Amino acid sequence: MSDTRIPLGALSPEGLELHLDDQALWTGPLAEFGMDCRITSPISADISIQPLENGYLVRGKISGDVTVPCNRCAEPMPVHLEEKFEDFEDTPAEDAEPDGESRIIEEKGALYLDVAAIVWEQFVLALPPNPLCRPDCKGLCPECGANLNEGMCACSRDEGDPRMAVLRGLKIRKQ
Ligand SMILES: [Zn+2]
Ligand SMILES: [Zn+2]
Incomplete structure (x- = not known):
């Protein structure tokens, strides 16, 4: 050196x-x-x-x-x-x-x-303090580690969608 x-x-x-x-x-x-x-x-x-x-x-x-x-x-x-x-x-x-x-x-x-x-x-x-590949990077699924920029994984499909939560609520009420 x-x-x-x-x-x-x-x-x-x-x-x-x-x-x-x-x-x-x-x-x-x-x-x-x-x-x-x-x-x-x-x-x-x-x-x-x-x-x-x-x-x-x-x-x-x-x-x-x-x-x-x-x-x-x-x-x-x-x-x-x-x-x-x-x-x-x-x-x-x-x-x-x-x-x-x-x-x-x-x-x-x-x-x-x-x-x-x-x-x-x-x-x-x-170096950037908070490097993001794009401003709206979706990150990784905390459950399965899938890259959510490449599409939804099986676990996020259910929990992430507020409409699904409503449906779950309806189901509970029916019981
Ligand atoms: Zn990223
Ligand atoms: Zn997942």
């Missing part, structure tokens, strides 16, 4: 621009977290790192194509990613404990920006 820890001490005042397209940046954590998301055209990120008074302004854009499962029917659906992001990383105080939130790592007294963590986080944020 390309080096994704940027030494901040060596950063010029104009900052730094990076283009990242090593797919392992995304395929690695996707596998690690067991996420059901497949990359269908390569992901890439363009990043600029700008040193400011108390930290670093990280701006960029992430793009590519993936498929994710529909939230209701679990069928894979294509998602085109094209997201801009902006993030400010505070320079950690001299004696600060690492807080896990910061993307700035200290090692042997030198500060590094963990660009791999940033592009992974931005990738996750760019």
Whole structure:
């Protein structure tokens, strides 16, 4: 994998621009977290790192194509990613404990920006929070698991139809 820890001490005042397209940046954590998301055209990120008074302004854009499962029917659906992001990383105080939130790592007294963590986080944020293959996706039958977009299953035919409920009510009254 390309080096994704940027030494901040060596950063010029104009900052730094990076283009990242090593797919392992995304395929690695996707596998690690067991996420059901497949990359269908390569992901890439363009990043600029700008040193400011108390930290670093990280701006960029992430793009590519993936498929994710529909939230209701679990069928894979294509998602085109094209997201801009902006993030400010505070320079950690001299004696600060690492807080896990910061993307700035200290090692042997030198500060590094963990660009791999940033592009992974931005990738996750760019994914749709509630992916639906279509707005009116009917989802899966809770009884038999059939995909209701492909037609009614035997169990939903009875319970799902309000007219059938009326008929059932009539039957009860007759008894
Ligand atoms: Zn669906
Ligand atoms: Zn069913």
